[in-house]
Amino acid sequence: MKVVIAVWRKEMLDFLRDRRKLIWALVYSLILTPALFVVPAGFLMFRTTQQMTQTLKVPVQGIENAPQLVEYLKKAEIDAVAATDAEKLIQEKQFTVGLIVPSDFEKRVDAGESLELIVVSDESKSLDVTASRLIGVLESYRNELVTVRLERNKLPADLLKPFTVQRRNAATATETAGSTLSLIIPGLFLTLGLTAGMQVAVNSTAGEKERLTLEPVLFTPVDRKKLVLGKLLAVLTSIAVFIVNMFLSLGLSFLGLVFVATRFSSDAGNASVNAFATSVPQAGAYSIAPLDVFMTILCILPIMILGASIQLAISTWARSNDEAYGYLNPLSFLSSLPLIVVLFIQDVIPALWYYAIPIFGTVLAMRDLLIGKSLPSSLFVMFVSSLVYALLALGWAVWMFGREEVMFRT
Amino acid sequence: MIEVENIAKHFKKVKAVDGVSFKVRDGEVVGLLGANGAGKTTIMRLLGTVLQPTQGTARVQGYDVRQKPNDVRRVLGVLPEYWGLYERFTPREHLRLFGAFHELDGPALERRIDELIVLLDMSEYADRECKRFSKGMSQKVALARAIIHDPSHLLLDEPTSGLDVMSARQVRDLISHNREQGRCIIVSTHILSEAERLCDRLVLIDHGHVVADGTPTEICALSGKSTVEEAFLALVGREDVEVIA
Numbered sequence: 001m002k003v004v005i006a007v008w009r010k011e012m013l014d015f016l017r018d019r020r021k022l023i024w025a026l027v028y029s030l031i032l033t034p035a036l037f038v039v040p041a042g043f044l045m046f047r048t049t050q051q052m053t054q055t056l057k058v059p060v061q062g063i064e065n066a067p068q069l070v071e072y073l074k075k076a077e078i079d080a081v082a083a084t085d086a087e088k089l090i091q092e093k094q095f096t097v098g099l100i101v102p103s104d105f106e107k108r109v110d111a112g113e114s115l116e117l118i119v120v121s122d123e124s125k126s127l128d129v130t131a132s133r134l135i136g137v138l139e140s141y142r143n144e145l146v147t148v149r150l151e152r153n154k155l156p157a158d159l160l161k162p163f164t165v166q167r168r169n170a171a172t173a174t175e176t177a178g179s180t181l182s183l184i185i186p187g188l189f190l191t192l193g194l195t196a197g198m199q200v201a202v203n204s205t206a207g208e209k210e211r212l213t214l215e216p217v218l219f220t221p222v223d224r225k226k227l228v229l230g231k232l233l234a235v236l237t238s239i240a241v242f243i244v245n246m247f248l249s250l251g252l253s254f255l256g257l258v259f260v261a262t263r264f265s266s267d268a269g270n271a272s273v274n275a276f277a278t279s280v281p282q283a284g285a286y287s288i289a290p291l292d293v294f295m296t297i298l299c300i301l302p303i304m305i306l307g308a309s310i311q312l313a314i315s316t317w318a319r320s321n322d323e324a325y326g327y328l329n330p331l332s333f334l335s336s337l338p339l340i341v342v343l344f345i346q347d348v349i350p351a352l353w354y355y356a357i358p359i360f361g362t363v364l365a366m367r368d369l370l371i372g373k374s375l376p377s378s379l380f381v382m383f384v385s386s387l388v389y390a391l392l393a394l395g396w397a398v399w400m401f402g403r404e405e406v407m408f409r410t
Numbered sequence: 411m412i413e414v415e416n417i418a419k420h421f422k423k424v425k426a427v428d429g430v431s432f433k434v435r436d437g438e439v440v441g442l443l444g445a446n447g448a449g450k451t452t453i454m455r456l457l458g459t460v461l462q463p464t465q466g467t468a469r470v471q472g473y474d475v476r477q478k479p480n481d482v483r484r485v486l487g488v489l490p491e492y493w494g495l496y497e498r499f500t501p502r503e504h505l506r507l508f509g510a511f512h513e514l515d516g517p518a519l520e521r522r523i524d525e526l527i528v529l530l531d532m533s534e535y536a537d538r539e540c541k542r543f544s545k546g547m548s549q550k551v552a553l554a555r556a557i558i559h560d561p562s563h564l565l566l567d568e569p570t571s572g573l574d575v576m577s578a579r580q581v582r583d584l585i586s587h588n589r590e591q592g593r594c595i596i597v598s599t600h601i602l603s604e605a606e607r608l609c610d611r612l613v614l615i616d617h618g619h620v621v622a623d624g625t626p627t628e629i630c631a632l633s634g635k636s637t638v639e640e641a642f643l644a645l646v647g648r649e650d651v652e653v654i655a
Contacts, residue, residue: 002510002513002515003510003511003513006507006510006511010496010499010507013498013499013503014496014498014499017498017539018498211494211497212490212492212493212494213494213495213496214494215460215490215492215494216488216490216493216494216508216552216555216556217511218458218460219458219460219483219486219488219490220483220508220511220512221480221481221483221484221511221512221513222511223480404460404461404462407460408455408460408461
């Protein structure tokens with residue numbers, strides 16, 4: 001065991017002393033990643049809030065036909081401006097949204113006619129919400145007119161609403177929130193588990209071959225199995241550190257988003273911002289047993305060993321760092337498989353043997369745990385099978401380390 | 411003692427070593443002499459058990475390289491041709507790591523490390539990262555690393571290659587010191603003057619075969635030449651051997 005720890009310590013020291021890479025990794029995960037999330041989201045929320053709450057100027061073609069509508073718009077902070085060609089003003093980018101009112105609009109509406117108002121907007125500005133704001137106000141004005149018509153004809157107010165539609169959630173709060181989490185957590189963590197240790201794996205095998213530091217070690221009585229185990233431990237440590245770092249990074253990003261959302265949510269009328277801000281306390285309805293949290297984390301371990309061993313075996317075969325990264329690139333692609341798999345498992349009613357399928361079984365088991373519906377039999381099948389796959393991959397890595405044509409392939 | 415018996419190593423159709431036999435007694439320095447590509451490094455790797463012989467075998471202190479590779483590596487100290495230092499590690503950390511590989515630890519290991527640092531005159535840079543070390547400094551670290559476990563047998567591949575006069579002298583002194591302590595030493599080199607100066611006996615290798623085995627005087631007598639250089643050229647029939655006086 002002392003030798004395994006000595007190898008692990010050496011790999012860790014070697015990695016940690018590469019200060020430039022370390023500083024870059026910290027800056028990237030703790031500053032750049034949250035900034036990449038928060039800055040665009042904040043800008044979007046700021047812009048949306050501004051467009052939804054500030055006084056909006058709208059060119060109205062035929063303004064003289066709808067004085068009551070103009071008054072109604074004014075109450076909703078929309079200033080109607082007289083225009084002869086509203087469409088032209090939008091095309092010239094002088095306004096973001098315009099309105100065309102037909103002749104004698106109010107007289108004909110009073111007479112009970114059904115007319116058409118045209119909202120002109122520039123659809124190339126996909127993030128612009130002023131047209132939606134104007135349409136929303138026009139629709140509420142229309143509803144008021146309907147109420148007036150019904151009253152005038154002494155008809156009940158719900159004449160046009162023979163029934164309402166309500167939706168009821170048959171799933172528990174844990175199932176609902178767990179289902180959302182199962183879209184994120186298994187995919188993200190399994191993908192990280194399969195690839196995050198790549199740098200240490202490559203550096204400790206192909207890198208050692210390239211720098212000619214491996215041969216002196218091979219002349220010592222160190223058992224190859226212990227050597228590989230030490231390196232595997234280092235790769236697993238780096239994956240764990242990467243995952244914790246990713247947690248911190250995502251946590252900071254989330255806190256940043258919550259800050260930005262609550263900053264703008266007090267402003268009325270911004271549905272998407274409000275939805276995000278109110279969804280945060282709703283997540284409190286989710287509960288998961290501590291044992292299930294532990295088991296969910298434990299599910300990742302065999303996948304980490306599998307990913308680390310495959311990386312070690314492939315990198316050992318490579319002559320140099322560059323060659324190793326070349327071989328491992330397809331693995332990065334394959335490792336994104338869990339991210340795709342999670343999109344399809346929501347509809348799957350799995351048979352027991354599904355849990356023995358590499359990676360897929362783990363994704364299923366993690367989903368079960370997150371929605372609070374896991375079965376001991378499925379967990380057992382998943383753990384035993386994925387440990388077997390992990391040990392096979394580890395055996396492959398040890399075998400590669402024992403082959404002289406691989407070790408001296410420089 | 412090291413006994414090599416009809417050992418061969420073939421890499422597909424290439425016969426890097428083909429039926430080599432020789433013996434090295436304790437307290438003796440034997441030079442493996444040959445041009446680049448003659449098979450010297452392959453013999454070193456076979457003796458160090460990192461390569462498996464295609465045929466034949468060798469014994470180090472009675473341990474067979476095929477059957478007891480771990481025991482062989484325990485009694486061997488190897489200086490490979492390429493030192494392979496971890497550039498972000500200090501010499502002291504190298505020695506600690508390789509000490510651990512030989513299952514040494516605690517005060518005994520620290521004492522041994524201090525002893526080697528003094529012996530090889532490395533005090534000035536023992537705690538500096540090896541990143542910008544000169545060839546001489548790196549060679550000393552690699553040598554100290556090879557003998558951290560106080561091995562009874564040494565395999566030194568090109569130990570003075572590329573070193574300045576002072577460093578080469580220190581390495582030669584170290585080899586002599588180890589011979590006096592009764593260690594069994596094989597030095598692989600392609601520098602004839604170096605071999606003549608350092609070794610009690612020479613084993614001349616060419617194309618994976620032993621072409622001569624004896625003291626410098628015996629080899630000169632065998633070839634009918636007056637110097638080892640001339641003898642070597644006559645025996646291998648080639649002139650691509652580096653000669654440094």
